[in-house]
Amino acid sequence: MPTFKITVAYDGTDFVGWQRQANGVSIQGLLEGALADLDQRPVGVTGAGRTDAGVHALGQVAGFSLARRIEAEAVVRALNARLPPDVRVLSAAEAPPAFHARFGARAKTYRYRIWNADVISPFERRYAWHVVGPLDVASMDAAARLLEGRHDFAAFRAAGGTTRTTTRTMAASRLERRDRLIVYEITGDGFLRYMVRAIVGTLVEIGCGRRPVAWMGEVLASRDRARAGPTASPEGLFLVRVDYDANATGSGLRLKVDVPAMSREP
């Protein structure tokens, strides 16, 4: 009964999110359907992060066990043959039976893309939040860096969130401008639901000058969701990468995460 760890990229535009739901198509549901077809029995799939509706992934990680013996490369081919083109399995590797995609994850990296110009490119409309008007990127980056380290992120949790512990450690929280695109990237040991989008909404309040940089610290210290900025829209958010300890993957080898370069400036 081999256990596999796979890396998955998806365009989240047309899905209800990672998690299986009664209504609508989910990435988890598609993978479980494809694996049930492959293994001729129901297969449960666990994902590292539950991306919400409209959120994308460059390198989501998932785990499952199969009854049949099959090579990892054949798993990639068999899944991609059964999945729609907006979901692609990038790689697969055998993992120890105890591998758990969610609990074993040591760090996750999210990226949020803002298109900051009067007119949004038609090629960016599914992959960036369109914010018109000048944004002070230096202030936004200064505010973003205030989140690095160990903090209680209760101010950025989903309204009505019931997570017991809201303290997380962020290894990096940085923002930069690349022409009309503003890119925020955050790496941490765990994220509350809507946390990245609430942070981005707060950063934009600072970037457009409605609030000073120090306001980020006040919001964080308040632990009050009502103090933070609005939740940024889902289309700008990407789950970039999930990191595991070396011994979490099979044979002590790190999985090669073959994330496609998303270059659209050819």
Added chain:
Amino acid sequence: MPTFKITVAYDGTDFVGWQRQANGVSIQGLLEGALADLDQRPVGVTGAGRTDAGVHALGQVAGFSLARRIEAEAVVRALNARLPPDVRVLSAAEAPPAFHARFGARAKTYRYRIWNADVISPFERRYAWHVVGPLDVASMDAAARLLEGRHDFAAFRAAGGTTRTTTRTMAASRLERRDRLIVYEITGDGFLRYMVRAIVGTLVEIGCGRRPVAWMGEVLASRDRARAGPTASPEGLFLVRVDYDANATGSGLRLKVDVPAMSREP
């Protein structure tokens, strides 16, 4: 009765092409509908190039005349407010009454994107042709350069094409690899229908080793469409830019073509 020249970007995935047709939604039809609403009378729109179904544009140029007096900037805003998000007017400028987007065009540049890897990124599936297996880019580029200069391109015209003259001059025809992406770009004074896609299909025959570089010259000299490679799929093709003589645009000024950087590697 001011005449305007506009630059338009569109994601061609969901359209029947530039040109108005009885069945399906066209870019020309959308623009004419939006302008009729703005000008309260039927408005005809002429495009520089008739992109086919599924083909994209970063900088298509179109022209039209309005009955009402209106600032160029207001034209941009009014059109974008009436167009779907996959079609965006990037800029507008007043042009001389004699301006003709198609006949006045001095040069056009097309780009064709090939995704050359086992698995295509979900974010590239609408914007690149997926070709699996090794491609010899040096040979493809050598063959592409054989098309530079003045030639009869009858071998690359649409089957059943009725264009009387098939001789065109290509200022540049180059190809390069950027990681998993192969980008072909061609600039010329005019293009036959399906010409770029037939050239790309021929280049891929050479790239995968089925034909030598010199075959491109033989195909070109044959003037026979049956000799060339298959027509590459539309999703990889972009109309990048249309150039006019300086006096074709209003006040002797060149229109600022504000093409969005399509960077997706942030």
